[in-house]
Amino acid sequence: MHKFKIEGGKALIGDVVISGAKNAALPIILATILTDEPVVLHNVPNLRDVKTSFKLLEISGKTVKQLDESSYEITGTVTNSQAPYELVKTMRASILTLGPLAAKTGTADVSLPGGCAIGARPVNLHIHGLEQMGANVEIESGYIKARVNNRLVGTHIYMDMVSVTGTENLVSAATLAYGETRLQNAAREPEVVDLVNFLKTLGADISGEGTNDITVRGVDKLHGGEYTVQPDRIETGTFLVAAAVSGGCITCHKTDPKNMTAVISKLEEAGALVECGDDYIKLDMRNRELKPVNITTAPYPAFPTDMQAQFTLLNAIAKGTGVVTETIFENRFMHVPELNRMGANIELQGNSAICRDCNGLSGAQVMATDLRASASLVIAGFIAKGTTIVDRIYHMDRGYEKIEEKFRALGGCIERIPE
Ligand SMILES: CC(=O)N[C@H]1[C@@H](OP(=O)(O)OP(=O)(O)OC[C@H]2O[C@@H](n3ccc(=O)[nH]c3=O)[C@H](O)[C@@H]2O)O[C@H](CO)[C@@H](O)[C@@H]1O
Numbered sequence: 001m002h003k004f005k006i007e008g009g010k011a012l013i014g015d016v017v018i019s020g021a022k023n024a025a026l027p028i029i030l031a032t033i034l035t036d037e038p039v040v041l042h043n044v045p046n047l048r049d050v051k052t053s054f055k056l057l058e059i060s061g062k063t064v065k066q067l068d069e070s071s072y073e074i075t076g077t078v079t080n081s082q083a084p085y086e087l088v089k090t091m092r093a094s095i096l097t098l099g100p101l102a103a104k105t106g107t108a109d110v111s112l113p114g115g116c117a118i119g120a121r122p123v124n125l126h127i128h129g130l131e132q133m134g135a136n137v138e139i140e141s142g143y144i145k146a147r148v149n150n151r152l153v154g155t156h157i158y159m160d161m162v163s164v165t166g167t168e169n170l171v172s173a174a175t176l177a178y179g180e181t182r183l184q185n186a187a188r189e190p191e192v193v194d195l196v197n198f199l200k201t202l203g204a205d206i207s208g209e210g211t212n213d214i215t216v217r218g219v220d221k222l223h224g225g226e227y228t229v230q231p232d233r234i235e236t237g238t239f240l241v242a243a244a245v246s247g248g249c250i251t252c253h254k255t256d257p258k259n260m261t262a263v264i265s266k267l268e269e270a271g272a273l274v275e276c277g278d279d280y281i282k283l284d285m286r287n288r289e290l291k292p293v294n295i296t297t298a299p300y301p302a303f304p305t306d307m308q309a310q311f312t313l314l315n316a317i318a319k320g321t322g323v324v325t326e327t328i329f330e331n332r333f334m335h336v337p338e339l340n341r342m343g344a345n346i347e348l349q350g351n352s353a354i355c356r357d358c359n360g361l362s363g364a365q366v367m368a369t370d371l372r373a374s375a376s377l378v379i380a381g382f383i384a385k386g387t388t389i390v391d392r393i394y395h396m397d398r399g400y401e402k403i404e405e406k407f408r409a410l411g412g413c414i415e416r417i418p419e
Pocket residue numbers: 023026093119120121122123124125126161162163164165166191305306328329330
């Protein structure tokens with residue numbers, strides 16, 4: 001298991017090019033199951049989760065060919081409708097095979113993902129939606145087994161909770177259903193919109209994306225196409241927080257400020273000077289005082305849970321008290337005890353973290369528990385006095401491309417050490 005060794009105490013300054021969004025790339029890659037024709041994808045990030053998605057496609061019978069650093073061609077037809085436990089256990093987003101496999105082949109045997117560090121994360125909405133579209137779904141030996149007679153049938157689905165991958169699974173499945181599917185209380189996340197735009201390039205007939213009421217009119221088949229994955233708004237936000245907490249100045253290029261209003265306005269409230277262009281965001285924190293900000297996570301367009309750990313760190317080192325409330329996942333504060341070990345003064349009260357003044361952070365040996373917790377600990381290492389060792393960084397490799405390279409270019413002292 002690799003670790004990061006980080007020397008702290010330097011402002012992070014410079015430019016960084018943002019990669020394609022993990023959470024857009026994964027549903028798009030797995031939705032290629034829906035077509036027999038070639039698909040070319042660009043701006044695909046080189047991440048562990050992306051490799052896992054390609055493995056899932058290859059198991060299904062598809063062929064994946066890398067064209068350049070971030071472009072891939074996916075060809076072939078699905079001949080096997082299994083998403084095995086060995087892969088699903090390493091990546092929850094494997095559940096995104098369920099809708100496409102059921103719609104395309106009438107059969108899907110997808111291992112139940114189970115809980116993870118941040119919460120129980122059930123998939124009842126995915127299953128219930130498919131049942132409403134006519135699938136017969138059984139849970140057997142740890143697998144979701146979906147069977148469809150002939151073809152899924154469009155229907156009116158009200159989703160009890162806003163679920164990002166739940167919406168993505170049902171939208172993907174509905175593209176090949178007979179008739180019209182209406183999804184109410186759908187997720188509005190930019191990654192859902194990216195998936196819909198991709199499906200439209202393959203000939204899907206969808207409207208309402210970006211709202212909570214999406215309509216999909218099923219077509220007989222989808223054709224091939226070429227698509228560029230949107231920039232990663234969470235990677236962008238992570239670098240902006242790194243600039244803010246280190247008193248530095250970072251410009252994120254090839255990103256999309258339009259999808260980041262909640263995060264940018266909180267960074268401004270925290271005292272940062274933020275400048276946005278069409279495809280860049282620059283955050284300057286030099287000679288400015290960091291102020292605490294209260295945040296509450298909620299579905300888009302509200303503040304994203306995937307930026308919560310980074311803002312918990314921001315509040316931990318700001319002068320004054322900031323309250324972070326997590327409403328999406330029941331256990332997403334695993335970074336708090338680790339930050340406290342580095343000198344933070346954060347108290348957990350129910351689903352809130354009360355971040356009070358501390359006397360700065362000092363380097364320590366800490367454990368990454370999930371993807372965004374890892375990001376907050378790595379950034380904490382850059383601002384702490386002395387050396388920080390972050391253990392279990394495989395979490396980070398799931399979602400951040402070339403992370404050491406990117407931080408090093410900003411002046412960060414970080415090296416990967418094999419155990
Ligand atoms: C690959 C991907 O895109 N992952 C993102 C996706 O995860 P994911 O799609 O798994 O998260 P959801 O939006 O589904 O989860 C939201 C809430 O709904 C609950 N729920 C969800 C489905 C369901 O069938 N039943 C149920 O109760 C979950 O436990 C959670 O409490 O959205 C999350 C919320 O923005 C992000 O943190 C993840 O980074």
